[in-house]
Amino acid sequence: MSKVQPTTESLHFGAIVNEHRELAKMTRAQLASKFPVSPSYIGRTIKGTTRCSYENAEKLDELLNACGHITDAWKKLNSGFPAYYQDFQAKEATASLLRTYSLLLVDGLFQTKEYAFELLRDDKAVANRLKRQEVLQRIPTPMFCLVLDEGVLYRRIGSKETMREQLQHLVEVSQRDGVFVQIAPFAYHRGARSSFSIATQGDDSSTVYIEKTTNGETTTLPAQIGESVRVFARLQSQSLSPNATRDLLRKAIEEKWT
8 A cells, every 4th residue: 555644534534553463462464464565554554554445454353352443543534524524424323303403504504516516616525415304304304493594594514505505405495394593693592612512312411513713622511511402492592583584584685605
């Protein structure tokens, strides 16, 4: 395999492999002889500078008695999502209730392909984002509560056509059972400093994802969950109703994007 620049994700995978290698009391040369691959390949895998195939990840998991830890790490490495988001994405996929506040952009679960491409400029990244949206079709269907800052309606992403189709998509998806889309009018909303999402499971446990300038943070700390829930409740109480939101979306389409 060719040498590549290490990423946070590949370094994490390499650390998992190395941890189990050390637990197995096996040198890199001893481990390599079991494949066979070269000791340098094992070294590059540990350093995150080569891309391990799934077949090799399975073999490593078996040889090191890792009980699925290595193959699970490989799946995360190749999920297409950054390391700081992967834990939340897993919770999002199984949640019974999803609450999201979007300050600057339409949330990824509700983006059209064209809108997403303007943001990501990468076909694979767009495909991964659209795959996330499969949660919208899941049975049983989770409840979705989306609050958008009013500025999102007027912040141009791509062409007028892209914006028109995106807002029309929001109108359509907001009419599905269990999907509630609301607009938070231009105003100061206490505590709403950035976009965030709350994924709540069937057992009422929650995970929060908070966007930051260059990355994001996933947390299960009770204090942060509690504050996020309170901020979201205030946002909902100060936002337009779903029906009034659809009216404003249609107005923005007609007056701004047509």
